[in-house]
Amino acid sequence: MKKKWWQEAIVYEIYCKSFCDSNGDGIGDLPGVISKLPVLKELGINCIWFTPIYTSPQVDNGYDVADYRNIDPAYGTLDDFRELLNKAHSMGIRVIMDMVLNHSSDEHEWFKESRKSKDNPYRNYYIWQPPKPDGSEPNNWGSYFREGNGSAWEFDEQTGEYYLHQYSIKMPDLNWEYEPLRREIYDMLHWWLDMGVDGFRLDIFTRFKKPAGFPDTKKEPDVLLDRNGFVVDTSMCTHVEGIHELLHEMYTEVFGPRDAMTVGEGAGVTSENALDYVCASREEVDMVYHFELANRRRFAIPPEYFRKVQTAWADLMKHNAWPVQYLSNHDSARQVSCYGNDGNYRKRSAKLLATLIHTCPGTPFVYQGEEIGMTNVTYSSIEDHNCCYTLGDYHSMVQLGKSPEEALAAVAPRSRDNARTPYQWNSEENAGFTTGKPWIKVNPRYEEINLEMDRASADSIFAYYRALADMRAEHPAIIDGDLRFWLTDHPDVIMYTRACARETLLVIANYTDNSTPITLPDELSAHAWHRELTNEPSSIPSLQRGGEWMPWEVEVYSMAN
Numbered sequence: 001m002k003k004k005w006w007q008e009a010i011v012y013e014i015y016c017k018s019f020c021d022s023n024g025d026g027i028g029d030l031p032g033v034i035s036k037l038p039v040l041k042e043l044g045i046n047c048i049w050f051t052p053i054y055t056s057p058q059v060d061n062g063y064d065v066a067d068y069r070n071i072d073p074a075y076g077t078l079d080d081f082r083e084l085l086n087k088a089h090s091m092g093i094r095v096i097m098d099m100v101l102n103h104s105s106d107e108h109e110w111f112k113e114s115r116k117s118k119d120n121p122y123r124n125y126y127i128w129q130p131p132k133p134d135g136s137e138p139n140n141w142g143s144y145f146r147e148g149n150g151s152a153w154e155f156d157e158q159t160g161e162y163y164l165h166q167y168s169i170k171m172p173d174l175n176w177e178y179e180p181l182r183r184e185i186y187d188m189l190h191w192w193l194d195m196g197v198d199g200f201r202l203d204i205f206t207r208f209k210k211p212a213g214f215p216d217t218k219k220e221p222d223v224l225l226d227r228n229g230f231v232v233d234t235s236m237c238t239h240v241e242g243i244h245e246l247l248h249e250m251y252t253e254v255f256g257p258r259d260a261m262t263v264g265e266g267a268g269v270t271s272e273n274a275l276d277y278v279c280a281s282r283e284e285v286d287m288v289y290h291f292e293l294a295n296r297r298r299f300a301i302p303p304e305y306f307r308k309v310q311t312a313w314a315d316l317m318k319h320n321a322w323p324v325q326y327l328s329n330h331d332s333a334r335q336v337s338c339y340g341n342d343g344n345y346r347k348r349s350a351k352l353l354a355t356l357i358h359t360c361p362g363t364p365f366v367y368q369g370e371e372i373g374m375t376n377v378t379y380s381s382i383e384d385h386n387c388c389y390t391l392g393d394y395h396s397m398v399q400l401g402k403s404p405e406e407a408l409a410a411v412a413p414r415s416r417d418n419a420r421t422p423y424q425w426n427s428e429e430n431a432g433f434t435t436g437k438p439w440i441k442v443n444p445r446y447e448e449i450n451l452e453m454d455r456a457s458a459d460s461i462f463a464y465y466r467a468l469a470d471m472r473a474e475h476p477a478i479i480d481g482d483l484r485f486w487l488t489d490h491p492d493v494i495m496y497t498r499a500c501a502r503e504t505l506l507v508i509a510n511y512t513d514n515s516t517p518i519t520l521p522d523e524l525s526a527h528a529w530h531r532e533l534t535n536e537p538s539s540i541p542s543l544q545r546g547g548e549w550m551p552w553e554v555e556v557y558s559m560a561n
């Protein structure tokens with residue numbers, strides 16, 4: 001079947017604030033991105049996902065939108081954006097926007113109106129509830145960012161009611177029950193499509209609907225984090241009844257008729273329930289990215305687990321669904337630090353991880369900096385951190401009796417700030433990101449890890465990503481081939497084939513710090529394999545060499561069928 005463009009694409013996520021600063025104010029911007037488009041073209045990606053660049057007070061770095069139809073002045077203007085879009089398109093690179101539609105900023109005009117009076121025309125754009133008879137919050141839900149007293153409800157003096165905010169106090173949840181709000185959102189999406197954008201990433205789209213009557217959660221408070229009895233319960237507002245009708249309406253009103261690509265942030269989506277959202281015939285969203293492999297709280301992916309998750313998602317393809325492959329993004333720590341080895345084997349393991357996401361079934365999503373093996377950062381003080389989760393969790397831990405050092409050590413390794421340090425372009429001051437003071441401190445490893453040095457080296461990670469992109473373009477089995485794992489009891493080795501009518505690809509990865517002997521199963525060893533790619537260019541193909549595989553060694557072979 002003819003593929004959709006996004007099934008053959010490689011998506012590159014840009015966190016604009018940390019990508020490239022063109023005017024020395026310490027904040028990455030659109031002219032900065034424009035200046036780097038040629039680099040992205042060389043990398044071989046063909047779609048950019050911009051994290052939110054709209055007007056925003058930046059409480060959550062743009063996920064708090066104050067105007068959905070404008071660009072934040074720190075990033076540039078709508079004209080800069082149009083220029084970027086045209087240039088990208090002329091280079092064969094598509095552009096998708098991050099749509100944050102669960103909530104807006106409290107500085108959005110809608111909210112400013114909404115809070116004015118109970119009969120304001122915008123009142124129902126947000127979710128307001130009266131206090132309980134004793135004046136307390138409408139229920140016991142806790143907010144993800146753990147600000148204030150920890151509740152997901154904030155009291156507003158002006159009208160004497162509470163508004164719901166699942167995230168920051170400054171990010172009130174929008175009321176999707178209210179049709180005029182939905183209309184306004186659909187118009188706005190059309191407006192971006194009219195400008196020429198190719199689709200949308202939908203922020204926490206599984207949480208748009210809230211349970212009727214706002215019942216208390218029965219979940220017990222988390223002893224390490226929760227406060228004042230408020231409980232963070234992800235299940236309360238996720239997959240609530242009616243969410244599918246809502247998404248289908250969006251599809252019929254906007255995405256379908258405009259042929260716009262959509263990828264949802266699959267909070268709560270697993271291979272078990274994914275078909276409800278992404279089975280093509282349901283007409284909801286095209287893809288979701290899930291948290292089963294990459295997870296803010298996970299620091300290893302045992303091969304057995306990798307096989308299980310990949311097999312489950314590949315099975316969904318038989319039901320007309322399309323997976324996403326990624327291991328990190330702006331919400332996680334750095335993949336090479338979590339799932340690879342960012343010390344002695346940084347380059348080799350970065351390439352191994354890249355190979356997995358580019359050769360397993362689905363569309364790979366690359367997050368800026370992965371292509372040069374950027375690592376987690378260690379800051380000496382909580383003052384250097386910015387992420388709302390990190391700060392919220394830290395203060396909550398300190399309040400519950402941990403020392404500041406203990407609390408920092410607990411939150412740092414998984415902080416989203418790890419992924420948000422400025423892009424490391426070269427070994428000049430501030431890694432070449434800005435001539436001013438960067439909005440968040442540069443990772444001190446920039447002198448050793450940066451694009452310029454990487455590209456000049458014989459074992460460049462960037463060049464390897466390019467080779468993976470070329471391989472995807474040349475080998476239909478990567479897009480279409482059936483997935484089958486081999487050596488399925490092996491604790492350290494990930495081995496799989498992707499077979500289509502024309503060819504079979506074979507990927508072999510030694511996913512460990514140790515060298516390991518690998519023997520091909522008989523069924524595979526009977527064939528003559530041609531090596532397509534390796535992360536150890538100096539070595540003889542391991543299948544010919546026999547014996548031990550080096551730590552983190554990966555090879556990709558092919559065979560015509």
Ligand code: GLC
Pocket residue numbers: 060063064100167203204265330331
């Ligand atoms: C999503 C975004 C994250 C943001 C949150 C609230 O998880 O990826 O960065 O903080 O939604 O909008």
Ligand code: CA
Pocket residue numbers: 021022023024025026027028029074
């Ligand atoms: Ca700037």
